[in-house]
Amino acid sequence: MNRARRRLKLALALYLATGIATASTFAQSKSSSRSAHEAVAVRAPQPKAIDYDKLTQEATDLLSKYIQINTTNPPGNELAAAKFLKDKFLADGIPATTWEPVPGRGIVAARLHGIGKHQKALLLLSHMDVVPADPKEWKTPPFSGDVKDGTIWGRGALDDKGPGVVFLMSMLAVKRAGILLDRDILFVATGDEEQGGKDGAGWFVDHQQSVYSDVGYVLNEGGGIRVLPNRRVFYSVAVTEKTPLWLRVTASGPTGHSSQPPAETSVTGLLRGLQRLVEYHPPIHLISPVENYFRAMAELGDGPKQWLDLAASLRDPVFQKQFLSAPDHNALVRDTLTPTVLGASSAINVLPATAYAELDCRLLPGSDSKAVLATINKVLNDKDLKTEIVRNWPPVSSPQKSELMSAIQTLARRANKDAPVVPTLIAGFTDSHYFRQKGIIAYGFVPIELTHPDELKGIHGNDERVSVDELGGGIRRTVELLKILGGR
Ligand SMILES: [Zn+2]
Structure with missing residues (x-):
């Protein structure tokens, strides 16, 4: 052979x-x-x-x-x-x-x-x-x-x-x-x-x-x-796909009996920081697959004419507000920062030494994890709040x-x-x-x-x-x- x-x-x-x-x-x-x-x-x-x-x-x-x-x-x-x-x-x-x-x-x-x-x-x-x-x-x-x-x-x-x-x-x-x-x-x-x-x-x-x-x-x-x-x-x-940047934010404070609470505790510090965070809205950033997807939907007759040029349409504040009100649209055009897990004292009458929140942040391709984390720390604006990364990988x-x-x-x-x-x-x-x-x-x-x-x-x-x-x-x-x- x-x-x-x-x-x-x-x-x-x-x-x-x-x-x-x-x-x-x-x-x-x-x-x-x-x-x-x-x-x-x-x-x-x-x-x-x-x-x-x-x-x-x-x-x-x-x-x-x-x-x-x-x-x-x-x-x-x-x-x-x-x-x-x-x-x-x-x-x-x-x-x-x-x-x-x-x-x-x-x-x-x-x-x-x-x-x-x-x-x-x-x-x-x-x-x-x-x-x-x-x-x-x-x-x-x-x-x-x-x-x-x-x-x-x-x-x-x-x-x-x-x-x-x-x-x-x-x-x-x-x-x-x-x-x-x-x-x-x-x-x-x-x-x-x-x-x-x-x-x-x-x-x-x-x-x-x-x-x-x-x-x-x-x-x-x-x-x-x-x-x-x-x-x-x-x-x-x-x-x-969007990349997860899962974070844990921990606040510290004095322990003791909560019948005589000080003005600031781990829990109040955490809540104030989170309030600043939920009021912060990351900037809109339109990437090409998203822009093209909405254009295709409009061309297929399954979306308004504004989707034909989403970048231009989003400059109109009225259209922008209405577009972003749909969570699935909002998620495609910006990073999202969402508190999902909270933890503090295990007893109602005990001030906890620490309180924490976990944030499910989702980043667009192109967003830099380090820069986003720096922004989050800036928005939290409290040196007693410590952030650590639970899960993340490069986009x-x-x-x-x-x-x-x-x-x-x-x-x-x-x-x-x-x-x-x-x-x-x-x-x-x-x-x-x-x-x-x-x-x-x-x-x-x-x-x-x-x-x-x-x-x-x-x-x-x-x-x-x-x-x-x-x-x-x-x-x-x-x-x-x-x-x-x-x-x-
Ligand atoms: Zn699956």
Whole structure:
């Protein structure tokens, strides 16, 4: 057997590998398969047609069972879910592995080998943990995974188990159909996202560099296909997020019996400082994804004409006041500083030596944490108030132009008749920043088209659900996107 044929055999063997995964099959595709690419192109069998109805039924069953694994965070207990997803990949011969960063917590990864023409792999990222759900508030038990009237119900249906199933089933579909992609597709489902991701994506990027060192792109939660009330459709692709600057402010004062209080105590000092802070409004700063997002909404007929040029419109005090009165708009154009936690004495008749407040500050990309902290100290204006940083990381954004963005634009043209692709800022944060900090382009985009506006309210709310049709459509579009990005 000559060298080229050996390489071809190796490439196909890796691609079509079945059975139990080993460390070597989980490893990245080596560039040795590059020269085999031309040969494979002529010899590879025609891909089989994908039966999306059957695939959607299988995805529905899988999501129902996945929801039934209770991964409420805290405590998470994602390991059972990680093993569940791993077994699904292994049954189809896709190498997969799990890790247990701390007891009970889990991460799963699976790799669908391409034939290695391009070096940059695509990582399909989701998280397995969910926020708590109070069964008393729900129409169906939140961990039942009930399927009725064409809808899958349960905590995690959209955030983020449904997207995880869409990604997983898309990889299975590509493998089963024998579609050869020019790059590897890596699936990673993390834990601990809902509590900041330290024991999930944070652990993964710090401890498993070799698994993702060939990754150039990440698709994650944070965006998708939105249908506006006027039925116009747009693709929202999150390219950046606000950064948390979580602070603790501590005041000190004399202790003693509160029947004879001095004029100033730790509590009064804290309250006066906080009062100055809540009366302070950080300046408005319009960044380009935000400006472009509002322009796109106006062009789609889902916003007033002032949104066509938001920068100019915001100079009008009347419009500005009305615009900022919507909390979701306000959050997109300025840093926010919000006291959320207060603590002082444990007894009503004891003056506490210290009183504290925790502030959830969210910074726009471009805001400097040190400068914001200096401003906060200036506004607090009390040398007895000490501020310390509880959590913060540098702001990171992904470029708006890339081959992944081009692929999403092609998908939008083909699947939704020229729906605009709108790069966005999200006010919250996801696991994307862990990958952006490593120089990887990460977009918040899962190609599920949400057709029922109520469904978004289920995310972190009650009666979370996704329709079977939306799940199936998500798989169909993800396969299409993989084929576009896979370049064949
Ligand atoms: Zn989520």
